[in-house]
Amino acid sequence: MNMSGGSVMLVDRDQLFSAALAALLEDEGLEVEAPLPSVTAVGGVLDEGLEPSLIITDPAGLDREGEGSPLSRLREIAPDARLLVLSSDMSAKAVADSMTIGAHGHVSKGASFNVVLRAVKLIQQGQAVYPANVAQNLGQGASPSPESLREGETADLSPRETQILACILSGHSNKAIARRLAITESTVKMHFKNAMRKINASNRTQAAIWAMEHGIAPMA
Structure with a gap:
């Protein structure tokens, strides 16, 4: 069953990566179009009437024909x-x-597939998914400065908060984290709420992205 109300298109010169990601997304119930290697190829299928609801792309290495960046x-x-x-x-x-x-x-x-999947679902729901420390800039019509992108790097996380972010990065639920750390689920929620405040994240995907970018390893 297609959860998104439309198909997903992958545009990346690395077709092996795209094929692997497409298979994982299809396993989650999403309708995924055949991956494409270039913007030119996208133009061709769109001219034929294809209308994807979401395009996932890595602009690195995409063809640069015409004016403007591939993106x-x-x-x-x-x-x-x-x-x-x-x-x-x-x-x-x-x-x-x-x-x-x-x-x-x-x-x-x-990022782990769990992070990518959460990002896809949030975007399908109409939300924007950027590193937590630039989220405050969204919708303001201004590009983030390098200084704003570095906010949060000195977040004073406790060891327990760091552990919980490591579990979040692995895609564990609050209940699974509680079992893994031998604490109550309410304690998990409390520590995660404190960590979210310290790193300026508003959802689990932003928290996972922040953790990944700041060297926190996933907890198995």
Whole structure:
């Protein structure tokens, strides 16, 4: 069953990566189109009437024919599709570029599938998914500065809060975290709420992205 109300299109020159991600998304009930390697190829299938509701792309290495960046051209030819940038480049400039062209999210290509899946679901629900420390800039029409992207790096997390973020990064539920750490579920919620406040995250996906970007390893 298609949960999104529309199909997902993957655009990436790394077709092996796209094929693997497509298979995982299909296992979660999403309708996924055949992966495409270039913006030009996207234009061809859109001209044939295909209308994906979400496009997931890594702009690195995409063809640069015509004016503008591959990302801006992709936005031009598919203005109605939601757009998730899945990139190895998490620099201030890369995130700012995604925000500027109107992408709905920017997530590390090295993120776990659980993080990517949560990002997809949030974007399908109309939310934006960016690193937590730039979320306050969304909707303000301004690109984030390098300084704003570094906010939160000195978050004073307790060892327990760090453990819980490591579990979140692995995709564990609160109940599973409670069992793993031998504490109550209400205690998990309390520590996670405190951690969310310290890192300026508003949901589990933002918290997982922050944890990944700040060197917290997933807890098995």
